[in-house]
Amino acid sequence: MQLSSPRLRATLLAAASLTLVAAVLPPPTPLGIGDPLFPELGNPGYDVLSYDLSFDYKDNLSPLDAVTVIDARALERLERINLDFTHGKVASAEVNGEPARFESVAEDLVLTPARPVADNMPLHITIRHTSDPRGRGDGGWVPTADGLAMANQADAAHRVFPCNDHPADKAFFTFRITAPAGLTAVANGESVVPAVRLGPTTTWTYRTRHPMATELAQVSVGRSEVVHGTGPHGLPLRDVVPAQDRRRLDPWLKKTAGHIEWMEERVGRYPFENYGVLIARATTGFELETQTLSLFESNLFAGDGYPDWYVESVMVHELAHQWFGDSVTPRTWSDLWLNEGHATWYEALYADGLGKYSLERRMREAYQRSDQWRAAGGPPAAPKAAAPGQKIGLFRPVVYDGSALILYALRQEIGTEAFERIERRWVAENRDGIAGTADFVRLASQEAGRDLAAFLEPWLYGATTPPMPGHPEWSGKASSGKAAADGSAR
Template identity: 45%
Template structure:
């Protein structure tokens, strides 16, 4: 894992301060001053990878992101977005060149510490050569000006075009189709968003509204700032004909739903469920970790726009409107699944994409508990977690053959059932072994220890061992990395279905993060 000190100043203030600090020559190594004889390494290009086990080309090293300021202007006539992203970063080594993740953006200008920088776009990297090398441990800004077309055809994209604007779904590896970034959940940063739109439309982003500006030409600019840092894959920016529905959750928590104006009344029964959902999960995992929560049923039911049900962008969950028009027992457990991601996935993000089971296993675990407490049968007709886990246990070796161990996915099977229900099975086994009280203590301790940061599977194992007072490393590693399914504590009668002699090959899931394997089953 890579850690950085939390930045407590607002992102906008950081950007201004960093620019003031780094525009002068003190931000650079003076030409002709070699590192020879000083014990410091010579400046060089930063690595263009963070060596993620699932997406090895994703992310960049040599620096850590501190803050992003996104300034986007949407043109409803052309559907184009004119944008400037300003990244405040701290170098971890002396750099002659650094890189950002970029795909499908037409970059026009790059400046480092206010000075024009040379750049090139190569595959999914934006390589930036500042006017002078950057010393190690320097804070500086990188400003990128570009144009984006939300309707552009790309191998993959975060843009969700709608008839009246767009939303974004960056998970797992597509934020860099919206803005230049260090696109990896281990490098969380503070954000501000300023979005300019025609006055007839509304712009919303992660966090809370801090400023509204009425501009000339019948345009309005909205500025949003989240209180907590965000992983790039969790950013939400949306534009459309929306109304904002505000209500209060437990302890006065502000709840904000962003709803298509034409469907606001029809969606109200689903939106009204949120306060009760928050109250239920707070009783188990503690206080909701952010300053606001709400739903974004963006104005598109087009299966070609996005073919998943929900996506947990930070402080807003993206949904298809039609899905939320169903009765409570059809949607309640999935709404809980997405809410749980505020804790597992958003507040505590995965250190690598191999740690996805921490997100999805926990979201399904509590989503299923919520379902069964209400007596709602699942798609198999089962009405208890024990019955569902017995069925899942029987599939264990088959899933390990076709989808790999729970904590060892690849890009093709990242969002298979193994990360969802397979993750639930691991948590169920842990709870059976250490007991209900110790399990809840593990959950809360893990969330508190890694709040606003990222954590790995090994971090979870360490917390579980410490809190339970017993070495659980062997037990949990067998469940998470073993090629065969371990015995279930307390259930010696449970059996695993034998794997056929010629197992089918793992099939690629093109519906990444579609939650078809989640608590809706």
């Protein structure tokens, strides 16, 4: 048969090329970047620059039709491209405009392009797939009473969309969400075009102005009301709440501007384009610092069992993460103490300022339990890995109050003024970047005017808790009093 169509001819030639390439390459294997706690997450060989994600929502029991477009740059010659992706079906894949072979191996989606991608060359990847909200209880899509929300921390983004699922590879995000009329869709960042109504559906588009880790992505669909306000220095505030709960929740929403002002006084300007809380009718067991739009369970604000000062301090915890964990993301997951220790520190400092739970008391109680926490989960900067075949429980008390205790010890050792300089400089110099424990020790040493490695390393890596400067009377024997925070706020 004569091939009269150039496009058809090109398609058939590309398919033939893929068959020939596949015949000479070894079978695909899952890859990772070697994170000590999640060794198979992340992928070598490329740097993601941006994600463009499209989701078509029907209901919270049906897979979403989705398209993931990734722009990246090759860091080496690539005959294959590994992405993290599972719990969805792939319909097609393209690399640089040409069809690519795709195979699933463990939790990797492995693409074989029509021709190898040269070092330092652009990568434009398009994957048409489904994203399934059903049957998982360990992150990714979270069903709510009226739709869906997202909770990807630490290793669940790849259960929603193909990605390089490690915080060391941050990228810009665009979200395009289509949902039935009567529902509202929101995502990280800001709305870049007005919502478009087409027949029985509406499409919303959002884009981040700052790079973001995959674990911080947020998409919510539901019968929601979006409440707009203004924070310090004109910062846009955007809260998303169940429409039926708007009036009841309004007093809580009005507290956010004051919380931001309080944080800015201590660590400097808020680092992103906007901020708000996403309150969902869902049971997660935690709150989550998704970038610019922190996720909260509605029950936290129900007025049953939680005093107001505690709710406010949890709100400050997730807000503090926008600096510590979101703007400055961990180099490896073993550096998680920098996220949670700092967020817990400012949570505790805020509660202390309200006169409800003194910082010194909380740190003393944490000190009493610190050896137990270290024995159970490892020291703050070297968490124990999961047992073979088991999933790691990363969010342990040692990375919350056990890590805030390190910051308290540091302040005791070098004084309040030097400590506050470290905090401001840490978020300013690492804004929109990644940083780890060694970076923090080096910066702290510079601000203190002396090498702090010998002081900090036992606190960071020791099996037992060192003596607390200024408190020789503190002991590691736990009292029968109230336990410190259990880590329900991530």
